[in-house]
Amino acid sequence: MKFEDLKGFAFDLDGVIADTARFHGQAWNEVAKKVGTEWTDELANNLKGVSRMDSLELILKAGGHENDYSQAEKEALAEEKNNNYLKLVDTLTPADILPGIKNFLDKLKAKNYKIALASASKNAPKILKQLQLTDYFEGIVNPADLKKGKPDPEIYLEAAKSIGLKPDQVAGIEDAQAGIAAINAAGELSIGIGESLKNADIKFADTSEMTLEAIKERMA
Numbered sequence: 402m403k404f405e406d407l408k409g410f411a412f413d414l415d416g417v418i419a420d421t422a423r424f425h426g427q428a429w430n431e432v433a434k435k436v437g438t439e440w441t442d443e444l445a446n447n448l449k450g451v452s453r454m455d456s457l458e459l460i461l462k463a464g465g466h467e468n469d470y471s472q473a474e475k476e477a478l479a480e481e482k483n484n485n486y487l488k489l490v491d492t493l494t495p496a497d498i499l500p501g502i503k504n505f506l507d508k509l510k511a512k513n514y515k516i517a518l519a520s521a522s523k524n525a526p527k528i529l530k531q532l533q534l535t536d537y538f539e540g541i542v543n544p545a546d547l548k549k550g551k552p553d554p555e556i557y558l559e560a561a562k563s564i565g566l567k568p569d570q571v572a573g574i575e576d577a578q579a580g581i582a583a584i585n586a587a588g589e590l591s592i593g594i595g596e597s598l599k600n601a602d603i604k605f606a607d608t609s610e611m612t613l614e615a616i617k618e619r620m621a
């Protein structure tokens with residue numbers, strides 16, 4: 402893909418637009434305590450970019466509790482986690498937007514790039530509203546409409562469709578390995594936030610480094 406072919410960008414939310422991942426961590430930690438699973442950095446990392454019910458399954462499996470709960474009980478645990486998470490989300494303000502992201506969105510808008518959100522979070526619209534960023538996004542994928550979660554490419558294919566573009570006209574931005582795999586499988590340009598991400602076409606150490614100029618330079 403050439404830089405000139407890029408017409409749109411699809412953003413993950415957690416760890417790319419705002420650090421709501423820490424809220425997920427806090428809320429899932431409470432669930433892990435409740436079910437008797439030890440909370441570790443490895444477990445926390447494995448939950449990045451993964452849907453709510455899949456995250457719960459990973460927590461239960463990590464503690465050997467995958468067969469201890471009925472489906473209804475699992476749904477109740479996931480709901481409890483979400484309620485705790487939403488209380489934390491209510492504290493978000495535009496000051497929580499990650500460094501450089503507001504300027505990057507302004508530049509994309511000024512240059513007429515189409516912008517979509519490809520977040521596995523069902524709370525994404527609420528988070529964008531708290532951050533006062535809703536108006537930047539022409540397309541917001543509803544994860545409830547998807548059959549498969551990341552690393553399946555479905556969410557990024559839907560993101561491209563939501564802004565009327567082909568996958569090879571879109572760059573996806575992620576901070577999680579499952580997300581990078583989803584972007585690559587969708588046939589889009591993958592931009593990774595974090596030097597440790599494998600298989601990203603372009604990597605930035607953090608969001609403050611990501612600019613259109615830097616992307617163009619790295620695609621040359």
